Amino acid sequence: MNTMLVFSTVYTLALLFVSTKAEPNSKSCNEVRAAYSSKGFNVNDVPNKGVHEFFRELLDNAEHALNDMFVRTYGLMYVHNAELFKHFFQELKRYYVSGSGAVNLDSMLSDFWEDLLERMFQLVNVQYEFSDAYMECVSRHTEQLKPFGDVPRKLRLQLTRAFVAARTFTRGLALMPEVVNKVSTVSASPSCVRAAMKMLYCPYCKGQVALKPCQNYCLNVMRGCLANQADLDTEWNNFLDAMLSLAERLEGPFNFESVMDPIDVKISEAIMNMQENSMQVSQKVFQGCGQPKPGNGFRSRRSVKETGFTGRFRPYSPDARPTTAAGTSLDRLTTDVKKRLKHAKQFWSTLPESVCAGERITSRDDCWNGTAKSRYESVVMGNGLANQVSNPDVEVDITKPDVVIRSQIAVLKEMTSWLKAAHSGNDISIDQGEDDEDGSGGQESGSGCDSPSCEADGDIYFSIPPTPINPRVFKVVHQETTGGDRMAHGSMALALCGLTLALLAPHWR
Numbered sequence: 001m002n003t004m005l006v007f008s009t010v011y012t013l014a015l016l017f018v019s020t021k022a023e024p025n026s027k028s029c030n031e032v033r034a035a036y037s038s039k040g041f042n043v044n045d046v047p048n049k050g051v052h053e054f055f056r057e058l059l060d061n062a063e064h065a066l067n068d069m070f071v072r073t074y075g076l077m078y079v080h081n082a083e084l085f086k087h088f089f090q091e092l093k094r095y096y097v098s099g100s101g102a103v104n105l106d107s108m109l110s111d112f113w114e115d116l117l118e119r120m121f122q123l124v125n126v127q128y129e130f131s132d133a134y135m136e137c138v139s140r141h142t143e144q145l146k147p148f149g150d151v152p153r154k155l156r157l158q159l160t161r162a163f164v165a166a167r168t169f170t171r172g173l174a175l176m177p178e179v180v181n182k183v184s185t186v187s188a189s190p191s192c193v194r195a196a197m198k199m200l201y202c203p204y205c206k207g208q209v210a211l212k213p214c215q216n217y218c219l220n221v222m223r224g225c226l227a228n229q230a231d232l233d234t235e236w237n238n239f240l241d242a243m244l245s246l247a248e249r250l251e252g253p254f255n256f257e258s259v260m261d262p263i264d265v266k267i268s269e270a271i272m273n274m275q276e277n278s279m280q281v282s283q284k285v286f287q288g289c290g291q292p293k294p295g296n297g298f299r300s301r302r303s304v305k306e307t308g309f310t311g312r313f314r315p316y317s318p319d320a321r322p323t324t325a326a327g328t329s330l331d332r333l334t335t336d337v338k339k340r341l342k343h344a345k346q347f348w349s350t351l352p353e354s355v356c357a358g359e360r361i362t363s364r365d366d367c368w369n370g371t372a373k374s375r376y377e378s379v380v381m382g383n384g385l386a387n388q389v390s391n392p393d394v395e396v397d398i399t400k401p402d403v404v405i406r407s408q409i410a411v412l413k414e415m416t417s418w419l420k421a422a423h424s425g426n427d428i429s430i431d432q433g434e435d436d437e438d439g440s441g442g443q444e445s446g447s448g449c450d451s452p453s454c455e456a457d458g459d460i461y462f463s464i465p466p467t468p469i470n471p472r473v474f475k476v477v478h479q480e481t482t483g484g485d486r487m488a489h490g491s492m493a494l495a496l497c498g499l500t501l502a503l504l505a506p507h508w509r
Contacts, residue, residue, distance in 0.1 A: 052170045054333060058260045059096065063089040066264035073268065081119055085267075088112050096163055100427060105160055113152050113270075114139040120147075120271070121285065124278040129295035137289035147281045148270035155266055158259045161425040165246055165254040168422035172243050173337070175415050176344075179236075179408050183229060186404050191395040192225035199393075203368045214367035214376035215356055217393065222352035223381050224394025228402040230383040233349040235412040240341050242419035247334045247341070249423055257330040349383045 066085060070078040078085075088108075095103040118135050130138075188196075199221050203211040223230070250256065274281065286292070369376040370393060378392045388396035421428045 128292040149273035151270035162259040212362040218356035
């Protein structure tokens with residue numbers, strides 16, 4: 001998917017004005033867009049795709065690092081059980097892409113530690129023979145036994161916070177171009193077209209080709225034309241504030257890179273804890289699940305040969321640790337994205353000011369005020385639909401807000417609530433990603449980290465009950481247009497492309 005989000009004033013204004021049905025004008029409007037994209041900023045400046053790929057790369061690098069280090073550290077014992085760790089990373093990747101509807105992170109981590117305990121328990125007790133029922137008993141007591149020390153609890157807390165923050169942040173970045181693309185389908189009203197043509201071209205009819213529109217006159221025309229778009233600004237700014245706040249978390253206690261980069265060391269630490277406490281763990285299991293049957297000598301010798309396990313794990317050497325995360329770091333990436341997000345604040349409400357500036361507009365008194373060469377006397381309207389009730393230059397029906405823009409305001413509100421929840425370490429059912437095929441909704445528990453400091457290895461953990469969320473779907477019903485309607489749309493788009501070109505051509509010279 002093309003995630004280009006162009007924030008250049010002229011580019012966006014052209015998109016807002018040009019009807020998608022006006023194909024005869026595509027050449028001139030594309031020229032406007034191309035010219036506009038060279039100005040201002042552009043959210044490939046806010047690299048949604050790059051951020052998503054960065055997180056995926058971190059997952060891949062962490063898997064490769066664990067494999068390389070475990071092969072050197074644990075040898076054949078690891079090789080013969082490598083599918084357990086491969087499945088672990090596959091499930092982490094599925095959770096990152098599709099969320100809790102595809103993978104319940106808590107359950108997946110519990111299963112991983114239970115499976116690891118079963119395998120290690122048999123390796124340190126090769127002299128015994130264990131039935132499936134016996135091993136199920138061992139698994140049921142994993143929580144009470146705590147064979148891996150405090151590593152599983154800490155890792156669950158860190159992974160939940162980091163994954164929820166990363167998933168929600170990239171989802172927020174992806175939403176920005178979606179909103180702009182939806183808003184770009186909104187056509188200008190006939191009264192807007194008339195007002196714009198009057199502002200630009202009526203002086204020509206009077207032989208005053210050098211007469212420029214008054215700046216306040218232009219502002220009233222543009223605020224009338226962009227009244228619905230300006231109403232996006234409040235929720236847009238709230239959304240950006242939530243994005244910036246979550247970016248701070250990603251730089252600090254929810255840092256995805258600082259969790260994934262050393263995950264091989266953390267799992268190795270858990271394995272060493274099990275090895276050091278294997279006798280105590282075994283005794284507790286024998287007391288709770290019963291004394292196992294001794295195995296025959298052939299089985300014992302085969303287990304040692306096949307696993308390569310000699311009764312002691314080889315110590316981990318930090319010098320052998322491979323490098324991870326090629327090319328950049330999360331801190332640098334989020335710092336750059338935050339800068340772009342700050343520049344996008346108040347974007348919609350400042351569009352009229354951005355348009356009504358430059359060489360083709362004047363703030364002097366000898367300007368075109370809509371009727372003559374004179375000072376513009378009318379009061380300048382505020383931004384937004386409600387403020388256009390007395391607009392002297394554009395007739396705006398304030399009782400009929402645009403349904404597309406209202407739906408995008410609701411979408412921004414929804415996303416802001418998800419971002420705020422992720423800021424506290426909670427995933428409140430972001431919809432399924434590309435890997436989920438059943439279309440079912442998912443709910444998520446979270447770390448419940450509500451404190452401002454929210455230390456990555458802290459002991460704060462509140463179990464949050466699943467909260468079902470039904471994501472709102474907004475359907476915009478488009479009526480079929482007649483040939484006359486299409487011609488009107490085409491004329492409207494042509495006129496407004498001409499307006500945009502005439503007003504803003506000096507900005508790209």
